[in-house]
Amino acid sequence: MTPIVSADVAVVGAGPAGLAAAVAAAESGAAVVLVDAGAQPGGQFWRHRPETVVPEQEGKGHHGGRTYLDLRARFDAARGRGRITYLPGLQVWMAQQLHPVQGDDAGFTLRTTPTAAVAALEASVGTQTVVARRLVLCPGGYDRQLPVPGWDLPGVMAAGGIQAFIKANGILPGKRFVIAGTGPFLLPVAANIAEAGGKVLAVLESSSPTAWLPHLRAAAGVPEKALEGAEYAAVFARHRIPYRTRSIVTEVLGTDHVSGVRTARVDADGRVRPGTERAYEDVDVVGFGWGFTPQMELPLSFGVQTRLDADGSLVGVVDERQQSSVPGLFLAGEVTGVGGATLAVLEGLAAGTAAAGGTVLPEKTAARHRRFAEAMHRAHPVPPAWQDWLVPETIVCRCEEVTARQLTDARESLGARDTRTLKSFTRAGMGWCQGRVCGFAAACIGAGSGVAPTAESLSGSAKRPLAAPVGIGELAALETTDN
Amino acid sequence: MSTHSSGETWSVNTPGAVNVSFDGRPLVAVPGQNIGAALVSNGITAWRSTRKNARPRGLFCGIGVCFDCLVTVDGEANQRACLVEVQEGMEIEGSCPDQGGRA
Amino acid sequence: MNSASDVLVIGAGVIGAATAYFAAQQGLTVTVLDKGLPASGTSSACEGNILVSDKELGPELELTRYSLGVWHGDLAEHKRLWEFESKGGIIVASRESSLASLNRVMAAQARYGVVVEKLDPDTLRNAEPNITPDALGGASYPEDCQVQPMLVAAHLVRLATDAGARFVADTPVTGFLRSGDRITGVRTPRGDFSAGAVVNCAGTWAGELAALAGVNVPVLPRRGFVMVTEPLPPMVHHKVYAAEYIDNVGSSDAGLQASPVVEGTPSGTILIGSTRERVGFDRTVSTNALRLLAENAVALFPFLEHVKAIRHYHGFRPYCPDHLPVIGHDERAPGLWHAAGHEGAGIGLSAGTGKLLAQALSGQAPDLDLSPFAPARFGERKENSTTHREEATA
Missing domain, CATH: 1.10.10.1100 (BFD-like [2Fe-2S]-binding domain)
Structure with missing residues (x-):
């Protein structure tokens, strides 16, 4: 039978939101279990080289690296005090609500399975079942993709996948890159490639810089973002990375691997402007990113109330304490609206505090970051055409x-x-x-x-009764329950 | 031997090589690398072919979402190369059992 | 008011689609309404079985064999549209007692004309090399076949519209139009639709709809979970199930039951079915159901222990207390017809049901006597109604 771990608060995901939630809940006095698919804390944003190989964690090269080091120190301290049970390398394949006994005194069960079923890696933690009174879901998101001819060739990667590759391995997945799509995230991806020694032939952004203008006020409310932008501009200048707006990849070329791309300029709706086609040759990696898709299967499995966010993504509705429409179930990070790591940390802190029964104060910084995120979404839409x-x-x-x-x-x-x-x-x-x-x-x-697709249609593709593949042998070994 | 770029995000300090095999052929990997990175840095960018059209596939999402990069590891089929860290002696096979050909 | 048609079909699941298709073939003017899109209910949450092997001897088997003839006859030209596959069924017995009952069932089926072949352990292992070493023997049913049920429903609706029928999506029926006792059409948010005959093909919601018309048709939901594995090379070559399956199909036990039904699919995945439980329209995922499916599947095919499930789904099989479908004119509400309650056999029976009903709707004597399926068997009007009124949220 699967071992059962009980806690006051269970947190899923150890990225910016999840790490913050776990720390805040623990510091508010709750016993916390943190379940994460990754082998070490940080999630995608704070992904880093394996600590077994590179023990010193400098926080260098990460925006908000200091925030990570601070949270990480508090996380390690709470673990040391026995307030946080950390379960890495496990994916939740099903989350369930226990039958409410009285009022809001419901609880939650998480069923987990190893992220990688490889004997050499299974030494640390085996499959666990987690039971908790409160649940904080911080599953994050991943690059949103739009298909284009040739995008299934090896050498085409998600923009975030290239960044994750660099962060996790300290090397590049190729030599000559084209990065395309839309959104501010394309900038750090290109900058990371260039700083790691790769050649970025071009960054193609489908929207236009003037798209920012109407949203300047919101952007000005978050000065650190302006600073970030200036840093990227410097990197782009230093490495002579061409940044082409109103431009897209129309086709990825190659037979068994990427060899080049065809590009074109587009109008405001994304229609190709005839006569603007050009080609890039000798490309070995193409990175695409069209914003992000929040991982909604776990929230949706509880039937939480959802909405369409400004970027067209399906996200969960939460109150000021990050509580979803399901009492006791809190959401933080991208699943409540794609908004970046700083916002995710603020949401995670609120969710963790609230889940532990603490008082959450109104947070002006979060509101500013949400306005900024919304401005960015509106400036970088998926081209309608x-x-x-x-x-x-x-x-x-x-x-x-x-x-x-x-x-x-x-x-x-x-x-x-x-x-x-x-x-x-x-x-x-x-x-x-x-x-x-x-x-x-x-x-x-x-x-x-x-x-634009409806929330119902997006929900139809995001409902996944198994949130991760699970061994049939593991299912056969489940204990009998009364539900 | 895998190549490294200088000046990357986190400092690299690789004490010794990790020996693995891919489809029976010996490869040298760097400790802490995932299988996908070990393959790519050895010049292998596609390691399975699709069921219907026998098209080559390798890394795509890089974070465990897309399942394009599946490999067999020590006999365990359908593992995501982007998530599994290389270990000394690991036997990696490209073409998953459901695949017709090999890239 | 929308223009009147000869036949108004309510529900674009596989039963409604087949009824509309054959009615249009008969030259009748047909309108099909669905509260959503085609194949949105049980047709999209089943296994697409066309089975002879699991039927009780009697009217249902007669209908099954008639329907099989329609699949291979009238519908043969469209087989490719819905991935028709003559994969054959195999029943496996792993206990002496179940082998004995399987042998008795086989003998009776053979007398009824069912094509069935006894498999000794060696021939069984030739047919299914990965079967459990515990298998003592089995029975092979070459007539069992399979379709992709959503494609059947969608293409039959399309073929019906090609033949002149009209399909109206997103149109729930909110009431019936009457002239005296006679049903003359339906009321919907998109206006009224009048017709010479209104056919209730509403699947699990058929009882609710009948109640709107003031008649008792006790169609109840029975929940079934099906699990789907990762894609694999061909490991399971037929639809393989355990001898206990037959007992389960006819059971009225409300509790959770499961017996292994394991089959490979052209896409490489393996389907593992199927639980049967009477829990109303409850959509809560049951870990007990998943555990039972997994346990039983591993017992039948041990290699499955090391295979991963990548999704599961569940549907609500519409069934009547006597486990026979309701097909035909409802003399308690003249003008109203029913074709529902086919339980887990709706896909297989749809072709025959549609053709027979179309014959009756156009005033011909149907090829097969429909009286065992008559709606009036549930008594007068509405007394004793056990119609489920749960929220229909499919």
């Missing part, structure tokens, strides 16, 4: 190799207008990744060109 870039043979669902033509046929002839029916009729989203990568694009295609 992006579906025009597809050719019928373009793979949309990478796992099941479903093409754009199959999806539009299902929409046109079988009436599939949402991710659920598209999945039923074409298998898009039914493969290994369960629609994590193609979900947004499929929702757009179901809605039709130029129409």
Whole structure:
């Protein structure tokens, strides 16, 4: 039978939000369990070389690195005091609410499975079941993708994947890079590549710098972001990285690996402007990022109230204490709206404090960061006409190799207008990744060109009854419960 | 031997090489690297082919979300290369059992 | 007021789609309404079975064999659209007692004309090399086959509209139109639809709909979980299930039951079914159900212990207390017809149900006697109604 760990507060995710939540809950007196898929704390944002190999953690090269070191010290201290039980290398495959006994005195169960089922790595922690009175979900997000011809070639990576590769391994995944998509995140990715010795041939941003102007007031409210921007500008100048706005990759070239890209300038809606096409040759890595997709499967499994955020993502609705519509269930970080690490930390601190029963004071800094994030989202929209870039043979669902033509046929002839029916009729989203990568694009295609997908359609692709693959042998060993 | 860039985000201090094999061929990896990085830095950028169209695949999302980078590790099929740290003696196989060909 | 049609089909699941398709083939004008999109209910949450092997001897088996003929006959030209696969079924017995009952069932089925072949342990292992070493023998049913049920429903609706039928999505029925006792149409948020015949193909919601018309059709939901594995090379070649499955299908026990049904699919995944429990429309995921599925599947195919599940789904099988579907005209509410309550056999029975109903709707004598499925068997009007009124949230 699976060992059971009990706590006052369970936190899922050890990125900026989760680490902050765990620390705040522990410092408010709660017994905390922190479950994380990663092998060490930090999440994607504060990903770093394995501490077993590089023990000194300098915080260098991370924005907010000092925040990490501070949280990490408090985390280590709370662990030392026995207030935090840390369970790394485990993915939650199912989260359930226990039957409420009285009023809000419900509780939660987390079922976990090893992130990697490799014998050599299983020495530390085996599968655990976590039971807690309060639950804080901080699962973060990942790069949002739009398919484009050739994007399934090896050498094409998520922009965040390139950054994670550099942070985790200290090396580059190639030599000559093109980074494309939209949003401020493209800047640090290109800067990290250049600082690590890679050649960035171009950063292609689909929106326009003038898109910032209407939102200047919000941006001015967060001076540290302006400072960050200035640092990137310096890196770009030092490494002579061309930053091309209103530009996209129209096709990734290559037979069995990326060899180059075709690009073009686009209008405000993302329509290619004829005569602006050009090609980059001798490219070995292309990084794409179109903003972020919050990992919503765990919040959705509780049926939390959701909304569409300014970037078109499905996110959970929370109150000022970060509590979701489900009593006792708190959300922090990207699942409440993509807003970056600083905001995630503030939300995590509030969620952890509230989950532990502490008092959460109104936070002006968080409000400023939310306004800034919203301004950035509005300045960097997914181009409404992006579906025009597809050719019928373009793979949309990478796992099941479903093409754009199959999806539009299902929409046109079988009436599939949402991710659920598209999945039923074409298998898009039914493969290994369960629609994590193609979900947004499929929702757009179901809605039709130029129409933003509905919350319901996005929810259809983000509901995943198994939040992670789990061994059938592990399921067979589950204990009998009364639910 | 894997190559390193200088001036990267976190200081590199690699005491000794890790010996692994990929499809029976010996590779040298750096301690702490994940399998994906070990393969890429040895010039291997694709290690499985897709079920339907037999297309090559390697790293994509880099953070365990997309499952494109699946490898078999010490006989355990379908492990994500981007998440598993190399260990001395690890036997890595590219083409997962469900795959027809090999990139 | 929308234009009147000969036949108004409520529900674009596989039963409604087949009814609309065959009615349109008969030259009737047809309108299909669905509260959502095609195949949004049970048709999208099942395994797509067309099974002969699990049927009780009697009217359901007759309907099954008739339906099989329709799949292979009238619908043969469209097979590729819905991934029709003649994979064959195998029942496996791992205990002496279940082997004995399997042998009795086989003999009875053979007398009824079912094609069934006895498998000794060696021939069983030839057919399914990865089967448990505990297997003592089995039975092979080459007539068992499978389709992709969502594609069946969606394409039949499309083919019906190609033949002149009209499909209206996102249109729930809120009431019935009457002329005296006679049902003459339905009321919806998109206006009224009148028709010569209104056919209730509302699946698990058929009882609720019948109640709106003032008649008792006790269609109840039975929950079934199905688990899906990671893609693998071909390891399971047929639809393989344990001899105990047959007992479960006809059971009215409300508690959780599961017996292993394991099958490979063209996409490489393996489907592991299926639990059966009567819990209303409860969508809560049950760890007990998952555990039972996993345990039983591993007992049948031990290699599955080291395979991962990547998703699971559940659906609500619409069933009647006597485990027979309701098909035909409801003389208690003239003008109202039903085709519902096919339980776990709705996909397989849909083709035959649709064709027979279309014959009756156009005034012909159906190829098969529909009287065992008559709605009036549930008594007069609404007394004794056990219709479920739970929130329908599919």
